[in-house]
Amino acid sequence: MRFFKALALASLLSGLAGTAAYAEDVINAVHFTPAQNGYAKSFLKFVDKVNEKGKGVVKITVRGGPEIIPNPQLGAAQKSGLIDMINTPAGLYLEMVPEGEVLSASTITPWDARANGGWDLLNEIYAKKANAHLLLHIDGGTGFHMFTVDEPTMLPDGSIDFTKLKIRSSPLYRQFFENLGTTVIVQNAGDVYTSLERGVINANAYPVMGYASFGWDKFTKYRIDPSFFQTDVLVSMNKKKWDSLSPESQKILNEVAIEYEKESYEFNKAETARLAQEMIDKGQKVVEMTGEGREKFLATAAKASWDRMAQRDPTHIEQLRKLFP
Structure with a gap:
């Protein structure tokens, strides 16, 4: 009798364990x-x-x-x-x-x-x-773009006059923008619409994907190419x-x-290509940096990222540079 009770108990526990598993x-x-x-x-x-x-x-x-x-x-x-x-x-x-x-x-x-x-x-x-x-x-x-309210001023080297920008930034590209000479305001995405509306900022940075869903394209009528970084x-x-x-x-x-x-x-x-064209069709204009200015812009972006990583924690920088070219 004890054997059968033990067997029944073992079977019950086994069933519960199986259910849990x-x-x-x-x-x-x-x-x-x-x-x-x-x-x-x-x-x-x-x-x-x-x-x-x-x-x-x-x-x-x-x-x-x-x-x-x-x-x-x-x-x-x-x-x-x-x-x-x-x-x-x-x-x-x-x-x-x-x-x-x-x-x-x-x-x-x-x-x-x-x-x-x-x-x-x-x-x-x-x-x-x-x-x-x-x-x-x-x-x-894909990458990130700068978007501006007013038409950017082009410089002789093919870049734009970044000193005229009061740009909303995320922590990711803050140092890059500061190196370019812009006035940087770090904000959450939810605050950007009001800042554009009130003139607190005259530029924004974000990927094309999802940009218009925030309604920001109502204010920023210019997109600056090339893109920078990777999402x-x-x-x-x-x-x-x-x-x-x-x-x-x-x-x-x-x-x-x-x-x-x-x-x-x-x-x-x-989707980025489709949405970019959609904003162009609604009146957004593309300003393309060229030549030496374009190359300097991209080089400054890459350097800012690696410099900041090295400053914060250099432990893995050498390995990361080899694995993430």
């Missing part, structure tokens, strides 16, 4: 732009792909955007475990992981960074400094949460991440 992993996530913005839409496509492929195994539940966690707090919120997953540019929490700037300083594709070991090195750095696990560099392949948007997870996932959940997330990294890269390039 196959319980669906649920991941809470937030994105850095409003839902109507192209970057949020792209992230939601990634979420849908994970949820479709991971049905019954892993599920991402999106809580919202900056109305849930303001952009400057995203890195800290993930590090502390307040949120499991964030979709946000590396440039928004460089004070925590300055090496994240390598994504914008480099022109390497996300899949090449995976192939040469650069992604693994960056992931190790994020794990140590931000308690984060990197899933993918999403929406790569640096990441999808990452709290490392403790990542480590707690089942191997099957991790496998699904990794597979979808690698697949969507390429898909979003190509889509971002095509």
Whole structure:
């Protein structure tokens, strides 16, 4: 009799263990732009792909955007475990992981960074400094532009007179803009419309993707080419949460991440071209820097990123330069 009771108990415990082992992993996530913005839409496509492929195994539940966690707090919120997953540019929490700037300083594709070991090195750095696990560099392949209210003044070397710009900046390109001689005002995206409307700023910087969704194109009638940097948007997870996932959940997330990294890269390039033309059709004019001035502009951008990384933490600079050309 005792044998059968023991057998029944063992069977029950085994069943419970099996249920626990196959319980669906649920991941809470937030994105850095409003839902109507192209970057949020792209992230939601990634979420849908994970949820479709991971049905019954892993599920991402999106809580919202900056109305849930303001952009400057995203890195800290993930590090502390307040949120499991964030979709946000590396440039928004460089004070925590300055090496994240390598994504914008480099022109390497996300899949090449995976192939040469650069992604693994960056992931190790994020794990140590931000308690984060990197899933993918999403929406790569394009850069940032300056947009101005008034027509820029061209200089003899082919550049523009940057000293006339009072430009809204993110932390990512603040030093670059200061090196150019602009007046820099660091603001969250949500404050830019009012600043343009009131004349607090006369220029803005952002990728073409998502620009018009904020309504900024109502004020900025000129786009300056060329673009600078590479978009640096990441999808990452709290490392403790990542480590707690089942191997099957991790496998699904990794597979979808690698697949969507390429898909979003190509889509971002095509969508950027479409949206750029759409703003031109609505009256925006393109001002193209040329010659020596253009080359100096691009060289100043690259140097600013590497200089700032070296100043903040030189530990991995030599390795990163080799892996993120």
